[in-house]
Amino acid sequence: MTSAPLYTFNRSEELMSRARQVIPSGIYGAKNPANFVPGSYPVFLTTGEGCRIRDVDGNEYIDFLCSFGPIVLGHRHPKVEEAALAQASRCDSLNLPSEKWVELAELLVSITPVADWAAFAKSGSDVTSGALRMARAHTGREKVIAASGSYHGWHDWCSPIPTGIPAAERALVATFPYNDLEALKRVAAENKGQVAAVILTPFRHDFFRDEELPAPGFLEGVRALCDQEGIVLVLDDVRAGFRLDLGGSWEPYGVRPDLILYSKAVANGYPLAVALGREELRRAAESVYFSATYWSAAVPMAAAVATINTLREEGGIEQMRAMGQRFRDGIEQQASSLGLAITQSGPPAIPFMTFVGDTGFRRIHLFCGECARRGVFLHPFHNWFLMTAHKERDIDQALAVTEEAFKAVKAQFGG
């Protein structure tokens, strides 16, 4: 048996040369090729269909990054595309909202136990910053507590890179280590009476490290502290939302925040973000300025209605869990057979993997690069995602590739 030839990326490289002339870094931010494995990944993509994407050189991949989260049903999912197209034939962004504005808010409020109202925006950063504004208006306080290393977007208060951001813009944010309730209590005590909000991701899904689910008692302790101190508890469900529980990613834990923030998977790739809140916060939400030109656009809202209904009707959450578990089990078995020490972490639908003792992330880079060159798109330091378009045969095909990639790691680094 001969292996298929490994992918090459000539057209990607040509385009990147042109991009470098007219765009900062050619591609700036998360999609910069330096964030993948240079030479082993494509740089430009051209199509998506189901769980398959294709690059500008014609190479095909099974996609486990899902456009960094948004693609929850599959690329160009027929029901979502049909809804979006039908809406686009009438209107998208007009002087005033469309009926979809009301329809989507009603749907979201109906499926979200904690929510009495919904407010729409365009991106995750819009709603994380908007939530802080609402919490500050509600409490009359200015400080915010977040977990160190958690990603909440690119705005000044939370950008992971501080270049060009005045220190004063970040001075109101205090941090503690995720899952360390005692540390959070200390930070809250040091800022007693001044804390407007605690903002948390549903579990720890920071870059460059294993995921951590909430430690027993952590979420309950956070909720109790916020209740006691009059702090608004904000769940930043931008990355994880709509993959673990349609009522919000803390529903399985029985802990309810005051605000839930969504973007990404809510509209299967169409640009939309949502803040959902309790009745108590409605007046604060009404009192702040939160407005932009495209926020009432109807096409992403039509896509969101179709996405949510499809996830519900087709048991999407369980499908992603089951296929994520199948992928995880296969990987575990492969690594074990080869004597490679790995850690798999996070929920099966939002998995991640590291190699134990992987100094400089060299093993995971080699592993992901070898996967990419054989048609499986993972990410070396950002969590992976399942979508409902992943079926057993896709997972098994992907596992045939990870097997080869594990062998390459073993060949280079030993067992």
Place this chain on the structure above:
Amino acid sequence: MTSAPLYTFNRSEELMSRARQVIPSGIYGAKNPANFVPGSYPVFLTTGEGCRIRDVDGNEYIDFLCSFGPIVLGHRHPKVEEAALAQASRCDSLNLPSEKWVELAELLVSITPVADWAAFAKSGSDVTSGALRMARAHTGREKVIAASGSYHGWHDWCSPIPTGIPAAERALVATFPYNDLEALKRVAAENKGQVAAVILTPFRHDFFRDEELPAPGFLEGVRALCDQEGIVLVLDDVRAGFRLDLGGSWEPYGVRPDLILYSKAVANGYPLAVALGREELRRAAESVYFSATYWSAAVPMAAAVATINTLREEGGIEQMRAMGQRFRDGIEQQASSLGLAITQSGPPAIPFMTFVGDTGFRRIHLFCGECARRGVFLHPFHNWFLMTAHKERDIDQALAVTEEAFKAVKAQFGG
């Protein structure tokens, strides 16, 4: 001759009752019905085609608000829709950019004299805040000077309503009155060596007041000051861009900024924003974090290419100027005939009108409300916009309505 019956808004009101249950204020922000003329305007719209929009009660309007700016060619313009649809059949937002990322950057750089590079985002606020970050990284300074009352978006540093925003977040912004060069020089002197950027709209287009074109020598003086003090000059062309000059709205004045910011009209309604910069700022742009999930989406970029090419090929700028002038001339003649004192201001393609001595804005509210109830969509305190879909017969039909509205003002308030 009997007049057509005035529009009613029953379905809009029904939807608004539902919206109030599940959305803060029903509709929050700029599109809240309180910002129009309650009872005389629709609340929800349903279709757009060319320069015509239709509300949920079936009433049709000639649109002079253009979705608050984005619609520059006309709603659902065939060339833009065709390009967007063709792109959507391949991909929109994937793990990596598409070829459109490069194609659009090359097109924008080629038509913009000042630009050596382009960076993309999703909304006007993204690029105004991003520009400040780039300017701060470039200069190593923290302060910013803006014109008092100018709108630069909803982020903390510039939101027009301060509720929920810590004072510290706004302390780095100093202001001066637009067109007052001496005042700007004083503010710059008071902050000597600390100012990273001066950010200005191309002309004064603030809410609730007449527009003001740049005073003779003002822009040249700003440019000279920025050169002398090493300050980055940022042109916030988000609202006016692509209606006055395809090279940037200061090109007719012969003054060139260091960064030009676009959104709105760049993609005829598809969500996109652009920062264009000089070579000197490329390294700063590369050094800051500026990244979000949907920013590389290909459909808005395909729409932008089609929008810009159509504006060029069809002489869109001159078309909008000419039709704006026709509208202005007609209005002038009507007001004059009735002995009503009005002020028309701004460029013909981005016009505005006020009544002289209009305490409490009662005349302009009545005027705009009477226009809306007869099928012409203006705004009582935000500037208006032309689009290339406005043809002579549309302008003349709109003028038949403004005539009626002027008569109503005369009847209620006298000459």
